[in-house]
Amino acid sequence: MTEAPSASQVRVNRDRLWRTLMELKEIGGYADEATGLRGVRRLSLTDEDAQARRRVVAWMEEAGLQVRVDRIGNVYGSRAGSDPSLPCVLMGSHIDTVATGGAFDGTLGVLGGIEVIRTLNEHNVATRRTIEVGFFTEEEGVRFGTDMLGSAVTSGRLTLGYAFALADDHGATVAEELVRIGFDGDAHERRPVPYAYIECHIEQGPILAAAGVDIGIVTGVQSISWQRLDLRGEAAHAGTTPIEHRADAGLAAAIVIVEVRRMCDSGDFGRLRGTIGKFALQPSQTNVIPASASLTIDLRNPDDDAMTAAEAHLQAFIDTLPDRCGVTGTLHRMAKTAVVPFDVDVQKLLGDTADDLGLGYVATMSGAGHDAQEIAAICPTAMVFVAGEHGGISHTPREYSTPTACGNGIDVLANAIIRLANQ
Amino acid sequence: MTEAPSASQVRVNRDRLWRTLMELKEIGGYADEATGLRGVRRLSLTDEDAQARRRVVAWMEEAGLQVRVDRIGNVYGSRAGSDPSLPCVLMGSHIDTVATGGAFDGTLGVLGGIEVIRTLNEHNVATRRTIEVGFFTEEEGVRFGTDMLGSAVTSGRLTLGYAFALADDHGATVAEELVRIGFDGDAHERRPVPYAYIECHIEQGPILAAAGVDIGIVTGVQSISWQRLDLRGEAAHAGTTPIEHRADAGLAAAIVIVEVRRMCDSGDFGRLRGTIGKFALQPSQTNVIPASASLTIDLRNPDDDAMTAAEAHLQAFIDTLPDRCGVTGTLHRMAKTAVVPFDVDVQKLLGDTADDLGLGYVATMSGAGHDAQEIAAICPTAMVFVAGEHGGISHTPREYSTPTACGNGIDVLANAIIRLANQ
Numbered sequence: 121m122t123e124a125p126s127a128s129q130v131r132v133n134r135d136r137l138w139r140t141l142m143e144l145k146e147i148g149g150y151a152d153e154a155t156g157l158r159g160v161r162r163l164s165l166t167d168e169d170a171q172a173r174r175r176v177v178a179w180m181e182e183a184g185l186q187v188r189v190d191r192i193g194n195v196y197g198s199r200a201g202s203d204p205s206l207p208c209v210l211m212g213s214h215i216d217t218v219a220t221g222g223a224f225d226g227t228l229g230v231l232g233g234i235e236v237i238r239t240l241n242e243h244n245v246a247t248r249r250t251i252e253v254g255f256f257t258e259e260e261g262v263r264f265g266t267d268m269l270g271s272a273v274t275s276g277r278l279t280l281g282y283a284f285a286l287a288d289d290h291g292a293t294v295a296e297e298l299v300r301i302g303f304d305g306d307a308h309e310r311r312p313v314p315y316a317y318i319e320c321h322i323e324q325g326p327i328l329a330a331a332g333v334d335i336g337i338v339t340g341v342q343s344i345s346w347q348r349l350d351l352r353g354e355a356a357h358a359g360t361t362p363i364e365h366r367a368d369a370g371l372a373a374a375i376v377i378v379e380v381r382r383m384c385d386s387g388d389f390g391r392l393r394g395t396i397g398k399f400a401l402q403p404s405q406t407n408v409i410p411a412s413a414s415l416t417i418d419l420r421n422p423d424d425d426a427m428t429a430a431e432a433h434l435q436a437f438i439d440t441l442p443d444r445c446g447v448t449g450t451l452h453r454m455a456k457t458a459v460v461p462f463d464v465d466v467q468k469l470l471g472d473t474a475d476d477l478g479l480g481y482v483a484t485m486s487g488a489g490h491d492a493q494e495i496a497a498i499c500p501t502a503m504v505f506v507a508g509e510h511g512g513i514s515h516t517p518r519e520y521s522t523p524t525a526c527g528n529g530i531d532v533l534a535n536a537i538i539r540l541a542n543q
Numbered sequence: 544m545t546e547a548p549s550a551s552q553v554r555v556n557r558d559r560l561w562r563t564l565m566e567l568k569e570i571g572g573y574a575d576e577a578t579g580l581r582g583v584r585r586l587s588l589t590d591e592d593a594q595a596r597r598r599v600v601a602w603m604e605e606a607g608l609q610v611r612v613d614r615i616g617n618v619y620g621s622r623a624g625s626d627p628s629l630p631c632v633l634m635g636s637h638i639d640t641v642a643t644g645g646a647f648d649g650t651l652g653v654l655g656g657i658e659v660i661r662t663l664n665e666h667n668v669a670t671r672r673t674i675e676v677g678f679f680t681e682e683e684g685v686r687f688g689t690d691m692l693g694s695a696v697t698s699g700r701l702t703l704g705y706a707f708a709l710a711d712d713h714g715a716t717v718a719e720e721l722v723r724i725g726f727d728g729d730a731h732e733r734r735p736v737p738y739a740y741i742e743c744h745i746e747q748g749p750i751l752a753a754a755g756v757d758i759g760i761v762t763g764v765q766s767i768s769w770q771r772l773d774l775r776g777e778a779a780h781a782g783t784t785p786i787e788h789r790a791d792a793g794l795a796a797a798i799v800i801v802e803v804r805r806m807c808d809s810g811d812f813g814r815l816r817g818t819i820g821k822f823a824l825q826p827s828q829t830n831v832i833p834a835s836a837s838l839t840i841d842l843r844n845p846d847d848d849a850m851t852a853a854e855a856h857l858q859a860f861i862d863t864l865p866d867r868c869g870v871t872g873t874l875h876r877m878a879k880t881a882v883v884p885f886d887v888d889v890q891k892l893l894g895d896t897a898d899d900l901g902l903g904y905v906a907t908m909s910g911a912g913h914d915a916q917e918i919a920a921i922c923p924t925a926m927v928f929v930a931g932e933h934g935g936i937s938h939t940p941r942e943y944s945t946p947t948a949c950g951n952g953i954d955v956l957a958n959a960i961i962r963l964a965n966q
Contacts, residue, residue: 154835220825262828323783357748358818359841395791395831396793402577405821407685410820418829489782514779
């Protein structure tokens with residue numbers, strides 16, 4: 121990949137971008153009790169997601185994009201280049217949210233991509249390569265249990281059959297829900313390989329704000345491990361069962377939760393982050409010692425070896441539970457991704473673009489998983505991060521990035537995409 | 544209360560008692576996955592409870608009892624004495640179960656009471672006082688959150704209005720459910736004060752078996768404290784939020800669970816038993832740090848002062864959570880009962896009766912709550928415990944007492960009731 125002749129810098133319409141972000145936020149909007157704010161709940165392939173998909177497709181079509189839907193429900197809008205025989209440049213992200221989400225996670229990269237197209241149209245910018253904007257199905261993994269689903273299928277890590285068979289807590293499958301909401305497209309799920317992919321996304325962390333910049337050039341995504349821990353003890357009466365006779369599955373779960381935190385605090389496993397997000401007890405009665413517990417363990421690590429060591433320690437710790445409290449535990453793998461390094465040339469092009477725009481930036485590793493980690497398997501890929509307020513908190517209605525930060529991020533995206541599309 | 548002239552000892556029909564226990568167990572019967580056994584799930588005022596109520600009422604009527612239902616759904620069957628002006632002697636318990644229950648908890652005292660009546664009928668035993676057998680609504684507290692509900696209303700500790708307004712997890716109230724299942728009786732909920740009350744119940748603990756006896760004479764019920772702990776942290780992204788920035792409500796819950804166990808193990812609070820039976824996280828997603836957690840804390844103590852100290856320590860510990868992990872906690876009182884000592888004269892009469900039957904027994908305090916602790920507020924009360932197998936485990940399908948142990952317990956009940964009914 122060589123540098124394209126430097127083009128004069130374009131700027132996107134920040135107000136228009138902001139208006140679309142605020143409009144999409146109302147689809148799946150809800151009053152969040154914990155924060156007193158208005159949040160977004162738009163789980164993948166729900167009615168709310170379907171409504172948002174139709175709204176985004178309409179915006180794509182208004183921007184002159186040729187829209188197609190693939191068999192896993194990924195949606196692409198295409199703006200033809202002067203040489204249609206060349207691989208396209210792709211930008212995008214996702215529009216599904218967690219149950220207590222905000223207006224920016226994922227949507228900034230998608231609505232920003234459409235804003236890039238509008239800006240190219242207004243400035244009559246023609247490009248050599250076709251440019252595409254896409255959004256991927258079930259990035260969050262909240263509803264069907266596997267995150268990056270659409271991008272993992274398109275990159276070939278997961279099969280369409282695997283994805284179709286995934287079911288939500290009520291037994292509805294991905295295949296059924298795609299048909300139900302009318303996004304069971306006919307484009308092949310293994311998309312044509314792009315020339316390059318750039319995803320603009322909120323940082324979801326405090327590093328950019330601490331450095332006093334709006335922009336991060338992402339060097340890669342840390343390793344992510346999702347496991348479910350099933351614990352089996354024995355139900356018994358809370359009042360009459362002596363402490364030393366108990367096999368309390370809830371206590372075992374608590375001991376594991378405390379240990380995961382200790383592992384993070386210890387430094388023994390590098391910059392390990394561990395989270396227990398889901399936790400259920402059975403039979404779930406005030407006066408019955410829990411017979412079983414099930415919890416999810418989300419581990420993140422920027423170093424693959426440290427992650428391997430953390431997982432081994434966790435397994436060894438769980439093996440001590442029978443001695444500690446008479447409870448047996450079994451770990452089930454939900455998902456695992458190794459550290460994904462991003463393409464250094466695309467990173468350099470993004471840094472040069474930010475420099476030319478006069479925008480400060482830092483290089484940073486992503487703590488969160490992103491569709492870009494999947495697309496990186498098929499083409500040169502990198503990401504642009506946009507700073508968030510409140511320490512970059514996300515997955516909560518408090519998630520917020522300023523119009524200026526969003527506009528700066530999408531300006532970098534726009535100009536980098538133009539350069540790539542003219543290579 | 545003075546000793547009645549000694550009557551010759553009667554013996555109940557053990558086979559008939561056992562058949563009714565096994566028959567009632569099928570109402571609400573289910574295949575328990577954790578144990579591979581058949582369990583009983585008969586939560587109060589459900590369809591299963593209604594079916595069991597109708598079955599027990601039919602048995603009462605077949606035994607010649609005059610049946611009445613009161614406004615909180617307590618059911619009494621009455622066998623007239625020769626002097627109807629005297630207060631009756633009452634026996635009974637409950638027939639509702641926990642979600643993973645067995646065949647004996649509560650039902651032994653009710654079906655045993657009916658077997659006592661059948662035995663009196665067969666032996667043409669007339670008594671001076673009327674004898675009644677009763678069962679009380681929602682003893683377990685599993686469905687509507689307040690245990691001993693029917694007996695607490697009849698003894699006046701709780702009002703009918705309070706009880707009527709309690710709702711289950713789906714919003715169905717006690718008042719609605721009583722009407723729905725047809726057990727909204729018209730007898731006054733504050734029943735006529737009995738001369739004495741005896742409840743026969745499985746021990747639900749290992750003490751009788753360890754002493755090599757089938758029978759326990761219960762000296763009282765330990766103090767019981769039920770509290771709900773609500774924890775408030777902040778939702779945030781599992782991958783991007785640095786450990787030191789987190790306010791993880793699930794971690795706070797785990798720290799509390801571990802501390803409750805440490806309190807029990809320490810001996811600092813006497814023979815404290817603590818159980819966390821219910822535990823829910825929000826928003827309950829694999830990759831979101833929990834914003835809030837809610838759990839129940841069930842504490843038991845045979846000493847009121849030690850219970851007070853345990854509750855004070857727990858509150859103080861919860862007050863340290865903001866410093867420990869940035870999470871605030873609030874305790875909400877669900878229920879609290881002080882130690883209830885049983886009537887020494889009724890205990891002595893039970894012991895004498897066991898002696899006359901040639902049955903060994905030990906005096907013991909109850910670890911579980913029972914309707915008897917409520918009825919003790921209005922009349923002289925005591926309990927007969929029957930030993931259980933497997934360390935007396937209960938609130939699980941493994942709960943089991945042998946036909947011999949059950950028969951011995953109900954023999955003690957029968958002869959003690961005859962003596963009281965002739966005083």
